[in-house]
Each structure stands twice: as structure tokens, then as C-alpha cells.
Amino acid sequence: MRSVVLSLGIFVVGVSSLFPLACCHAEDPQPKGFPFKLPKEKPDRELSAAMERNYSAYLAPRPEDNELYSLFKYTPLKGFDYNNHDGTISRRDPSKVIFANGKYYVWYTHRHTPTSPKGAKNCTDTIPSSDWDLADIWYATSEDGFAWTEQGVAVPRPPKPQVGWRSVTTTDILLWKGKYYLYYQGFMEASGTRGDDCPVAVSYADSPDGPWTPHHKIVIPNGAPGEWDQYSIHDPYPLVYKGKIYLYYKSDFDGDPRLVRMQGLAIADHPLGPFKKHLLNPVVNSGHETTLFPFKGGIAALVHGDGNEHNTVQFAEDGVNFEIASIVSLMPIAAGPFIPDAFTNTQDGRGITWGLSHFTNYTNWSQNHAILMRFDCDLSLDLNDPEMKRHRPYVRPDQYFKQGLNGKQRQRINEANRALRK
Ligand code: AAL
Numbered sequence: 001m002r003s004v005v006l007s008l009g010i011f012v013v014g015v016s017s018l019f020p021l022a023c024c025h026a027e028d029p030q031p032k033g034f035p036f037k038l039p040k041e042k043p044d045r046e047l048s049a050a051m052e053r054n055y056s057a058y059l060a061p062r063p064e065d066n067e068l069y070s071l072f073k074y075t076p077l078k079g080f081d082y083n084n085h086d087g088t089i090s091r092r093d094p095s096k097v098i099f100a101n102g103k104y105y106v107w108y109t110h111r112h113t114p115t116s117p118k119g120a121k122n123c124t125d126t127i128p129s130s131d132w133d134l135a136d137i138w139y140a141t142s143e144d145g146f147a148w149t150e151q152g153v154a155v156p157r158p159p160k161p162q163v164g165w166r167s168v169t170t171t172d173i174l175l176w177k178g179k180y181y182l183y184y185q186g187f188m189e190a191s192g193t194r195g196d197d198c199p200v201a202v203s204y205a206d207s208p209d210g211p212w213t214p215h216h217k218i219v220i221p222n223g224a225p226g227e228w229d230q231y232s233i234h235d236p237y238p239l240v241y242k243g244k245i246y247l248y249y250k251s252d253f254d255g256d257p258r259l260v261r262m263q264g265l266a267i268a269d270h271p272l273g274p275f276k277k278h279l280l281n282p283v284v285n286s287g288h289e290t291t292l293f294p295f296k297g298g299i300a301a302l303v304h305g306d307g308n309e310h311n312t313v314q315f316a317e318d319g320v321n322f323e324i325a326s327i328v329s330l331m332p333i334a335a336g337p338f339i340p341d342a343f344t345n346t347q348d349g350r351g352i353t354w355g356l357s358h359f360t361n362y363t364n365w366s367q368n369h370a371i372l373m374r375f376d377c378d379l380s381l382d383l384n385d386p387e388m389k390r391h392r393p394y395v396r397p398d399q400y401f402k403q404g405l406n407g408k409q410r411q412r413i414n415e416a417n418r419a420l421r422k
Pocket of ligand 1 (some may be wrong): 093132169170185196234235250288289334
């Protein structure tokens with residue numbers, strides 16, 4: 001018996017030295033498992049990389065408690081006519097929403113042309129190349145954020161050769177020392193001629209109702225040849241932060257057909273500049289448009305579309321070094337949120353609960369145009385809406401089946417199946 005126990009012992013010692021991580025050594029009991037109740041604070045135990053991140057990278061270990069996590073709910077807007085959606089009227093790329101004179105204001109790209117966009121090769125002085133070609137900046141007001149009254153043009157295209165003579169688009173608003181500033185993309189050629197090339201121009205006014213005075217100068221120039229933003233400065237998006245104007249923007253780079261889209265930052269002491277581009281640009285490595293807001297002592301960003309980190313909400317304690325704060329679904333496209341503290345130079349940003357966004361190619365390419373819509377969310381320190389904190393939106397099966405395989409993909413799969421059967 002003694003020799004059996006001994007040889008068994010020798011066997012166990014032998015096996016465990018061959019497989020040092022094997023679990024079943026008598027002197028090496030199963031370690032205590034992770035607690036059943038998810039600890040609110042990082043537990044004092046060794047953690048996997050995933051669990052370490054769950055406690056260090058997010059504002060809370062569960063999305064329900066993460067102030068920068070939310071679902072997004074969408075509502076069609078009342079008050080905008082789209083000519084039976086025939087592609088001749090488009091509204092897109094809404095600005096931030098502001099509240100002034102007892103109502104909400106929004107500015108946006110407005111195109112009203114005889115036809116839908118026909119591409120850079122077929123465009124003329126009146127036929128648009130893209131959905132945002134031959135556009136002006138219009139605005140609308142609302143008492144509730146759902147029903148809007150279109151007020152007409154705020155900033156028209158200036159005459160040639162002023163910056164923006166071909167199209168003024170994709171605007172955003174700043175309030176600085178009692179004056180309003182609209183920044184926008186100023187096209188001097190039809191979008192698509194080379195790429196979507198433009199710098200940023202600005203107009204200013206004493207009232208959100210205008211009249212707007214164009215500055216007639218490029219305020220954020222393209223980068224030098226060979227730099228990431230040499231061709232386009234898109235989606236100019238100003239906030240007041242650290243006593244200065246922090247203007248975020250997006251650029252397309254690396255050339256067609258594999259464009260990269262990332263976001264940069266330009267900082268100024270005065271709305272008309274000079275703006276100094278940040279040394280660390282790009283500061284957000286993903287995202288098709290710019291949507292940012294003061295949050296606590298830093299800046300949060302909705303990062304929708306394009307790049308490794310699309311579908312995330314991000315946060316930078318210093319407005320520069322962004323980290324992923326949550327992963328979200330069905331994000332608003334080109335969102336312009338209502339941000340009560342966008343221009344107050346706050347060090348205690350409260351977040352956002354709603355805004356306007358757009359939906360491009362609303363019908364089909366031959367009637368290509370965009371519409372504005374409203375989104376709601378709970379990315380606010382002052383709202384606690386558990387409905388907005390659910391883990392995923394319910395998307396109907398027919399929406400999944402609409403993301404079907406194309407003929408070429410079916411053929412590839414059929415060929416792979418045939419090869420297996422051979
Ligand atoms: C948008 C924005 C800019 C681009 C084009 C119109 O979503 O990124 O405005 O130039 O697309």
C-alpha cells in the first residue's frame with residue numbers, strides 16, 4: 001500500500017512539473033473565483049486584461065452606471081418639406097442646437113436644385129455634383145425640438161471668387177462674448193472634382209437671427225502639402241474650453257479609394273483666429289463627423305463611422321487625449337446636440353440628452369438627398385433614464401436581412417461549398 005501511495009505521489013509530482021499550470025495538485029487548491037456580485041470598485045485581486053480594463057477604462061463597471069453609455073432613440077421632425085423626396089431638396093449636417101430668445105435654433109446645409117446630385121463629371125453651375133454641392137446655410141427654430149419652423153437662409157453662397165462661392169455647408173455655431181459665429185466648409189470647386197476639398201470660413205452676427213457678416217477669409221486653412229489635412233477641413237465644431245475656442249474638425253486623407261477619416265483640433269483666442277492646429281493631431285482616430293461636448297472637466301466625443309474606434313463614445317480629460325469610454329450602437333449620424341454649457345467655459349460639463357442628426361440617401365441614389373431627424377439619449381450627469389441604459393437596441397429581423405449578401409458573395413460561398421464536396 002505504502003509503495004502504491006509513493007508511486008502515485010511520484011507520478012503526481014512528475015505530471016505537475018511537466019504541466020506546471022495543471023490545476024489538480026493537492027497542495028494547489030482552486031483559487032477563489034471572481035465574486036458573483038460585480039464589485040462596484042476594482043477588487044483587490046489579480047485581474048485579467050479584460051477585467052482590468054473594465055475597471056480602469058470606463059466610468060463604471062456596468063454600462064447602466066456609465067454616464068457615457070446610452071442607447072439612441074429617433075423621431076422624425078415636423079416642419080420640413082422635401083418635395084416628395086424627389087432629391088431636389090436636401091437638409092443635412094445640422095449644427096449644435098442652441099437655446100436663445102425663448103426657442104431652440106439649428107443651422108444646417110440646405111440644397112434646393114433642379115435635380116438630384118449627378119456627380120462631379122455631370123455637374124454644372126446649377127446641377128449639383130454631391131448632396132452638399134450648390135448649398136447654402138439655412139436655419140430653423142422650434143419650441144419643443146420636434147416641430148420646427150424653417151426661417152430661411154442664414155449664410156448664402158458668396159459671389160465668386162470669395163471663399164465658399166461654389167457651396168457653403170456643414171456649419172456649426174459658437175457664442176463668444178455676446179456674438180454668434182457660424183463656421184462652415186467653403187467650397188471653391190464642386191465636391192468630387194478632386195476629392196471633397198475645402199477649407200473653413202466663418203460669418204458672424206449679433207443675433208442668432210442674423211444678419212450674418214461673412215469674414216470672407218479662410219479661417220482654418222488646409223494643411224501644408226503632404227500633411228494629413230492638406231485637402232479638406234470638414235465639420236468645423238467649436239466649443240469654449242479652458243478659456244479658448246477649441247475647434248474640432250475632420251479630414252479625409254490617404255487618398256481615394258481607401259480614405260481615412262480622423263479628427264483634429266485647432267485652438268484660438270479669438271473666433272476669427274488665428275487658429276493653431278494641435279501638435280498631436282489627429283486627436284481622434286475615427287469618426288466621420290464631429291460631435292463633442294464638455295463633460296466633467298474634459299471633452300466627450302460621439303465617434304460614429306470610419307476608423308477602428310467607430311461606434312464609441314470617447315472622453316479626453318484634457319480635450320486632447322481621447323480614450324474609449326463606451327461602445328454603443330445605432331449612433332446618430334452627423335449629430336448636432338443641444339449642449340447648454342457648450343460656450344460657458346465650464347469645468348463641470350453636464351452632458352447631452354438630445355439633438356438633431358441626419359440620414360443620408362433617404363430614398364435611393366437617383367433621388368439622393370438627406371433629411372434631418374431628432375435623436376434622444378442619456379449621456380447626461382443630470383438625467384437618469386434606465387430605458388436609455390439598456391444594453392442594446394432591438395433591431396427587427398427584416399433590418400438584419402436587408403444587410404444581405406450580394407451575388408458575388410453568394411457565388412464565392414457556393415464555390416467554397418462545391419470545392420469541399422469534391
Ligand atoms: C458630411 C461631412 C462633410 C463632408 C460631407 C458634407 O457628412 O463630413 O459635410 O464634406 O459629408
